[in-house]
Each structure stands twice: as structure tokens, then as C-alpha cells.
Amino acid sequence: MTVDAPETTQPPDLLPSLAKVVRGTSILFWGLPIALVVTTMAIISNWTYAAYPVGMLLPPVSFGMLWYGLHMLGSFQPQERVWQGALGQAKIWGLVNLGLSPFLHWHHRAPDELYFANLVWLLALAFVFYLMALNKVLARLAAMLPDETLRLESQLFSKMNRALLAVIPVGFGLIFLLSFISNPPVLILQLLDFALIMRPWLFVAFVLVPLSMSMSLLWKTKEAILLSVFTAENDP
Template sequence: MAEPPPLHPDLMPSLRQLVRGLELLFWSLPFALLVCVQEMLAPAWESWGIMPLLLSMSLMWLGASRLKHFQPQEGVWQSAVEITEILALVMVGLAPFLHWIQTLPELPVTAFTAGQKHIIYSTIIFCAAGIMFLLNLNHVLTRLGAMLPDPILRADIKLFVTLNFILFFPLLAAMWCVRLSQELFGLFYQKAPGLAEFFGSAAGLEGALQGSVLWLATLIIATTMTMMWKAKEAVLGGVFSLEPVPLPDKGTELDAGPDEDETRIVPVSDSMDSDEHEDTTAKPVDPSLN
């Protein structure tokens, strides 16, 4: 029976790095969302400074960098992973500005100094890099699903990625409306007084828009985490669900014949008959008895 071909020596280490990268991304995404929301809405971690932001963004960069060890010969896969890694590194570098912008006073745009404007622009770039990171991470998961031999996983990833790309449009619209909450409340007060009375004030409208942004971002991150978990389980299932080696048939064993080192079992009756036959043929006849 022919032995199965041996696995490539770099396959198992690359799969190990892939699983570790997916696990790091799976846990760092909700942690990063929690830290960013805490910084923007209620900065209760002021004693920690920028450390929670740097830790969460560094975990995402570490998880993205682990993915490049899988299938290094695939150019499309490697380019998508490299873009994700670069975006995560940009977020690591710009993470402190999200903490520093909370210390800026509420002034008109023209009243800010050059340093304060630099903090605002860097925070905008950080938010844009975060959105691009999520978009490109969905693309990376699509490429990963195309390489894994699981059609169900491929169909699920395609469905979730399509849903995420649809949800990104209302997310961007809600983020833009948060900045225009004062103007929107004035428009509602003139055109729809009942809607303006429902929100109460511009601050109430801004809070509702911020809640919608948080809900949409949580939904997108949850679907992305679902895809990463399913991909990790598919990889682990492919590694540990090995098929047993089939046993040879009885006909094959008979055709092959006994091996040299194989012990043959002889029936007891046959051995006794053969011994009696040897005794009768081996004894000489004494001529004196005749």
C-alpha cells in the first residue's frame, strides 16, 4: 500500500501563525472599539493616558502581521495583508491624537492654533484609517475564504462582506451628520417641528446620531468577528480532522503471501498427523524380529 505524500514542512507553522493572527484580530477589534468609544464619550481612563489606545491598536497590528506568514507565494493575498498591516501601523502612530483631541476647548475652527489644528487633522486621518482598515480586513477575509477548501465558509464570507459594505454607507452618513447636528436641528425646527420636539435640542439630536454610529460600528465589527471565527474554525477543522489510514483487504493479504517475519499458525491435528507419519517412516525394521 502506497504511503500518503508528506506535508510541506512550512505548512503547519504557517497555519499556526494564521490561527494566531485571526485570534488576535478577533479579540482586539472589540477592545479597540471599547477604548475609542470610552475616549470620545466619557474619558474615564485619563490616569492611563494613551496606553489603552496604543495597546489596542498594537494588538490589531500584531494580528495583521501574523497573517502574512500564510501562503507567501500568493501575490494578491500578500498585497491585501500588507495594506491591512500598513493601515494598522498608521492607527498605532495616530492613536494618541484621539486622546489629545478631548482636551481641546470648544472653539470655532478659525480660533484654533496651528498645533490644535494639527491634532484635529490627525484625528480625522486616524478615523479614516480605521474605516479603511475594516474595509480592507473584509477584503482579506474574502481572499482567505477563496483559498480555503470550504464552499460553505466561502458563501458565508461573501454574504457578510456584502452586508458590511452596505452598512458602511449609513455609518459614514451618520458620522457626517454628527458634525452637522446643530444645522440639522435648526432645519428640523423649521420644516418638522414635531421631530425637533422629539429630540428636544441639538444636543439630543447629536446623542441620537452618536448612538446610531455606535450601533452601526458594533454591527460591522460583529459580522467581521463572525467571519474571522468561522475561518479559524475551518482551518482548525481541516488540520485536526485527519482521515484514518484504510486497512488492506483480506484478498490483498492473501495475494501478497506471507512475509518472512510473519508467524504461521499450524493446526494441532495437522501437526500430530505429521509427527506420527515421521515416526512410522523414520523407524528402521529389526531383522531379528522376523
């Protein structure tokens, strides 16, 4: 069922569920950059320790926003199993991020502790899978809305985002495998040195670009819902 269905076939809770979708997409829109900034600052600076205990609480709060935003979407079209399945998968990754986020503070307190360092890397990988799942959710959500342009854009950019983000776990896997090789080939070492030099640009290409396009899809989805609701109310 889509939003532009005739009024006689619309369930009575459609407008309240759409209102929750609007609030959920707004929370996700602001939560994504906040989580990225908070996580980056927690890794490269000591502000979580200097601003204790507020600094320690900010990572869980920011990742909690990303889970709660998805939770707000759950009341929309609960009978659609494909949509609810994609949403449930994203919420699981959101819970993983939330559970791992406190270790950002503890890793900074004890940077030599290998256990904390591994959990921070696991958090980074889980956040990538969260973004991939979120883009799938946005594509499923757009498929149930009446805006044809939004449907096409969501299908295109969600696939593009997931393709870019998929490079990151592949890179993680290659680095993990290289750790078991005592004498890796010279070409591999040269590629790793090049990747270290190009690290800021790789971060822009494979993290910031998908994240910004995800934010754009969130904003366009919210605007499409608001436009469809107000257009329906103004129709005679």
C-alpha cells in the first residue's frame, strides 16, 4: 500500500505512522553527522576524558539516536515483511553500534590495551554495515511512497552507497589476512603505503560521500512525505 492510496482504503493510523516516519528520518538525518563527529573526536583527541562524564556519554547518545530513528520508522506499514525485515536488520546493527560505543572512551583511557583497540575497529566496521543496511531501508521506504522521482533516486543512490561502503569491509579483510603473512609481496606493501598516504581522500570517497548521500535521501524522503500529506489535505 502506498501513501497515495484512496482515502477510503487508508488505515486510520496512516497519518500518525507517517508523522513518526518524518520524526524518525529527521533524527537519523542529524544523528549521522553527530555520530561521525563524536566518534572521530573521541579517537583523535582527549575530549571524552577532559569532559568526563559528559564526554563518555556522548558516543552512546549519538548512536542511540541512530537506533531510535529506525525504531520510529517501525510503525509504518507493519504488515510489509520485506520492509520490516530490512528495518530489523538495520536496527540490529544499530544495537551493535550502541553496545560498542562506550569503548571509544575506554580505548582513549587505555590506548595500549589491545582488547579496547579491537573493539573500536569492530565499531567502525559495524557502523559501515549500519550505513549499508540504512540505505536498503531507505530504498524500501521510497518504494512505498508515491513520489516516482524519489523511488528512482533512492534505488540508484542506495545501490551506489552500498557499493562504495562494501569496499571498506573488503579492505578490513585483506589487512586481516596480511597479518598472517610473514613476508608479504613488495607490491602489496607498496599498495598499503599508497593507501596510508591517500588515507584522507579514501575517507572522503568511501565514508563521507556515502554518508552525505544517505543524509540527502533522508531529507528528500521526509520532504516527499510532508508534500504528499499536505497535497492530500488540500485536495477538494
